[in-house]
Amino acid sequence: MTDWSVEGLESDLDRFHLGPVDLALAAGRVTAVVGPSGAGKTTLLRTLAGFVPAQRGRILRGGDDLTVVAPERRRLGYVPQGLGLFAHRTVERNVSYPYEMRGRLDWKPRTRELLDRFGLTALADRRPARLSGGEMQRVALARALAADPELVLWDEPWQALDVEARHALGLVFEELRADGGIPLVVVTHDPGLAFSVADAFLELQRGAVRRVSEPATLLADPKDSFTARFVGFENVFAPAELAGAPAGSFGAWLARESGPDGVAFARPALSAGPGPWRGVVRSVHPTPEGMAIALDVDGRRVAARLPPPYPPVLPSLGETVPFDVPAESVRRLG
Amino acid sequence: MSRGRVRAPLMRRPHAGWPWLALQLVLAGSLLLLFLLPIYALFTYATPAEIWSAATSAYVGQSISFTLYASGFAVLAAVLFAIPLGYLLGRRAFRGRSVVESVVALPVAVPHLLVGLGLFLLVIPGTPLYRFTTEIGFPVYDTIWGVVLVMVFVSAPYTVLAADLSFRAVDPRVVEAARSLGAGPATAFLTVTFPLALRGIVAGLLLTWARAVSEIGGILILAYAVYPGGPYDGPVTSTVSVLVYDLFQAGNLKGAAAVSTVFLLIAFALFLAVRIGERSGWVPWRRGELLP
Numbered sequence: 030m031t032d033w034s035v036e037g038l039e040s041d042l043d044r045f046h047l048g049p050v051d052l053a054l055a056a057g058r059v060t061a062v063v064g065p066s067g068a069g070k071t072t073l074l075r076t077l078a079g080f081v082p083a084q085r086g087r088i089l090r091g092g093d094d095l096t097v098v099a100p101e102r103r104r105l106g107y108v109p110q111g112l113g114l115f116a117h118r119t120v121e122r123n124v125s126y127p128y129e130m131r132g133r134l135d136w137k138p139r140t141r142e143l144l145d146r147f148g149l150t151a152l153a154d155r156r157p158a159r160l161s162g163g164e165m166q167r168v169a170l171a172r173a174l175a176a177d178p179e180l181v182l183w184d185e186p187w188q189a190l191d192v193e194a195r196h197a198l199g200l201v202f203e204e205l206r207a208d209g210g211i212p213l214v215v216v217t218h219d220p221g222l223a224f225s226v227a228d229a230f231l232e233l234q235r236g237a238v239r240r241v242s243e244p245a246t247l248l249a250d251p252k253d254s255f256t257a258r259f260v261g262f263e264n265v266f267a268p269a270e271l272a273g274a275p276a277g278s279f280g281a282w283l284a285r286e287s288g289p290d291g292v293a294f295a296r297p298a299l300s301a302g303p304g305p306w307r308g309v310v311r312s313v314h315p316t317p318e319g320m321a322i323a324l325d326v327d328g329r330r331v332a333a334r335l336p337p338p339y340p341p342v343l344p345s346l347g348e349t350v351p352f353d354v355p356a357e358s359v360r361r362l363g
Numbered sequence: 364m365s366r367g368r369v370r371a372p373l374m375r376r377p378h379a380g381w382p383w384l385a386l387q388l389v390l391a392g393s394l395l396l397l398f399l400l401p402i403y404a405l406f407t408y409a410t411p412a413e414i415w416s417a418a419t420s421a422y423v424g425q426s427i428s429f430t431l432y433a434s435g436f437a438v439l440a441a442v443l444f445a446i447p448l449g450y451l452l453g454r455r456a457f458r459g460r461s462v463v464e465s466v467v468a469l470p471v472a473v474p475h476l477l478v479g480l481g482l483f484l485l486v487i488p489g490t491p492l493y494r495f496t497t498e499i500g501f502p503v504y505d506t507i508w509g510v511v512l513v514m515v516f517v518s519a520p521y522t523v524l525a526a527d528l529s530f531r532a533v534d535p536r537v538v539e540a541a542r543s544l545g546a547g548p549a550t551a552f553l554t555v556t557f558p559l560a561l562r563g564i565v566a567g568l569l570l571t572w573a574r575a576v577s578e579i580g581g582i583l584i585l586a587y588a589v590y591p592g593g594p595y596d597g598p599v600t601s602t603v604s605v606l607v608y609d610l611f612q613a614g615n616l617k618g619a620a621a622v623s624t625v626f627l628l629i630a631f632a633l634f635l636a637v638r639i640g641e642r643s644g645w646v647p648w649r650r651g652e653l654l655p
Binding site: 075078079080099100101103105106107108109110111112113114115116117126127130131172173175176 | 534536537539540541542543544545546547550554555558559
């Protein structure tokens with residue numbers, strides 16, 4: 030399998046400018062493109078796929094420059110948002126489409142093989158409209174692989190899937206990575222699944238690349254409030270929210286810890302002792318990791334937790350409880 | 364309890380009340396009645412024997428088959444020219460699109476006698492278009508081409524509009540998926556965009572056909588009598604609409620009603636055939652199960 034690289038890629042769509050994007054897509058690696066809505070994630074995929082013309086920069090597959098090559102000649106498995114299944118064709122004829130396009134005479138056995146691999150054989154004669162979300166997802170992926178792609182681009186793979194189907198799709202990704210080494214680029218809003226499959230993250234913001242990094246880097250240094258929330262820091266405060274906090278208060282302490290774009294910290298545990306900070310319990314609900322507790326701290330909402338084993342009496346609503354925010358769980362943003 | 368009864372809880376009324384339903388039935392039914400009564404009047408004015416004799420008479424048969432023949436050309440023209448225009452409007456953003464859309468709507472809005480007059484002034488003997496159309500073998504005045512021209516003018520907008528909406532309804536992402544799976548632009552159009560839009564386009568073509576065969580205003584002026592020429596080499600005839608008008612003018616109400624009945628039955632049979640086709644699944648869009 031070939032490595033891909035993207036060098037200084039820029040494109041314009043209506044008034045939106047994307048790039049420059051530099052990216053290495055090594056065989057077998059999954060790159061997750063993340064960022065707020067409107068950051069240009071889909072535009073990046075469509076530029077790579079050739080539907081938005083590149084204004085500058087290059088898209089290289091091994092030594093081949095694909096920057097101005099027509100979409101149908103790029104050897105891509107592009108799965109657009111909404112999957113782009115053909116409503117007028119059966120599952121089988123969806124999956125066989127790329128073979129038909131290349132005039133392959135052996136399309137039947139090859140299609141059957143793919144249907145079999147993705148557990149779609151029993152559904153071969155159905156139309157997409159009669160499939161479940163998870164089944165549609167598998168059809169889209171099988172169809173993309175029928176193109177013998179050298180790169181798979183997938184926009185929002187987990188969109189509108191129930192939990193079981195998400196889990197199943199995660200396993201499919203694992204398998205993909207294990208067997209072929211096709212590089213994969215996924216656009217996603219789903220942090221949990223992104224972390225479960227991605228080897229690298231590309232963070233986009235307003236069309237510009239903020240960073241390309243390993244998953245661990247994102248956790249260690251989220252840089253901005255979007256990424257902080259994305260990777261699971263539930264407490265994020267902008268500098269403006271912290272201004273004017275009275276000396277010695279929790280707010281003043283946070284303001285000291287804050288970077289230019291604010292501060293983020295993971296759910297602090299309620300402390301057994303008096304604790305440096307105190308908050309009023311606003312809600313309590315159980316999660317697999319313990320009790321999730323919402324606190325009101327001088328008018329700021331702080332998400333905290335109470336890990337098991339639980340005390341004989343759980344904190345009640347309105348009760349004032351102590352908590353501690355360990356320094357290592359705090360991230361300066363910006 | 365001076366304030367009267369306690370109101371029934373909303374939960375006990377899962378359906379709208381009968382007055383609401385009755386209102387809907389009365390309003391919808393009135394319109395249906397308006398559609399049906401004139402047809403009833405037509406069907407019952409002439410006796411079955413008279414209708415049969417009209418159906419089997421040579422000049423009525425000539426007129427009906429000529430009308431179907433000419434309208435076939437009109438539908439063909441809509442396929443050739445209106446679908447591409449609909450595609451342009453539905454799929455491409457360009458300057459002046461709303462102007463083009465208004466131009467397309469024009470033939471629907473203009474009284475059709477004016478259409479006939481406009482075309483007439485364009486192609487009467489002495490005009491450059493007259494010389495040109497005659498030289499290339501498409502004489503228009505009082506020929507089948509005149510009939511087809513008027514028919515296309517008044518009926519093609521329905522196909523343009525239907526194609527526009529149908530192409531617009533095809534998700535561009537589906538087409539992009541096809542492209543990246545190896546289809547060139549033309550192949551993606553033929554294998555994905557067009558099949559997905561087909562159902563709406565056929566509905567538009569049906570409307571085009573219906574509008575074409577019912578046209579009279581423009582035809583009265585441009586091709587009141589149709590002489591043999593071009594692809595038509597039968598005797599002098601006229602469209603059904605003109606024939607019925609003639610019969611009516613001549614005071615032959617029974618004849619007019621009989622011819623109308625015969626033609627209505629043919630049109631009805633055609634629409635029914637398409638519906639049955641949809642149900643039985645031989646039409647391509649039904650095979651695609653785009654219907655719910």
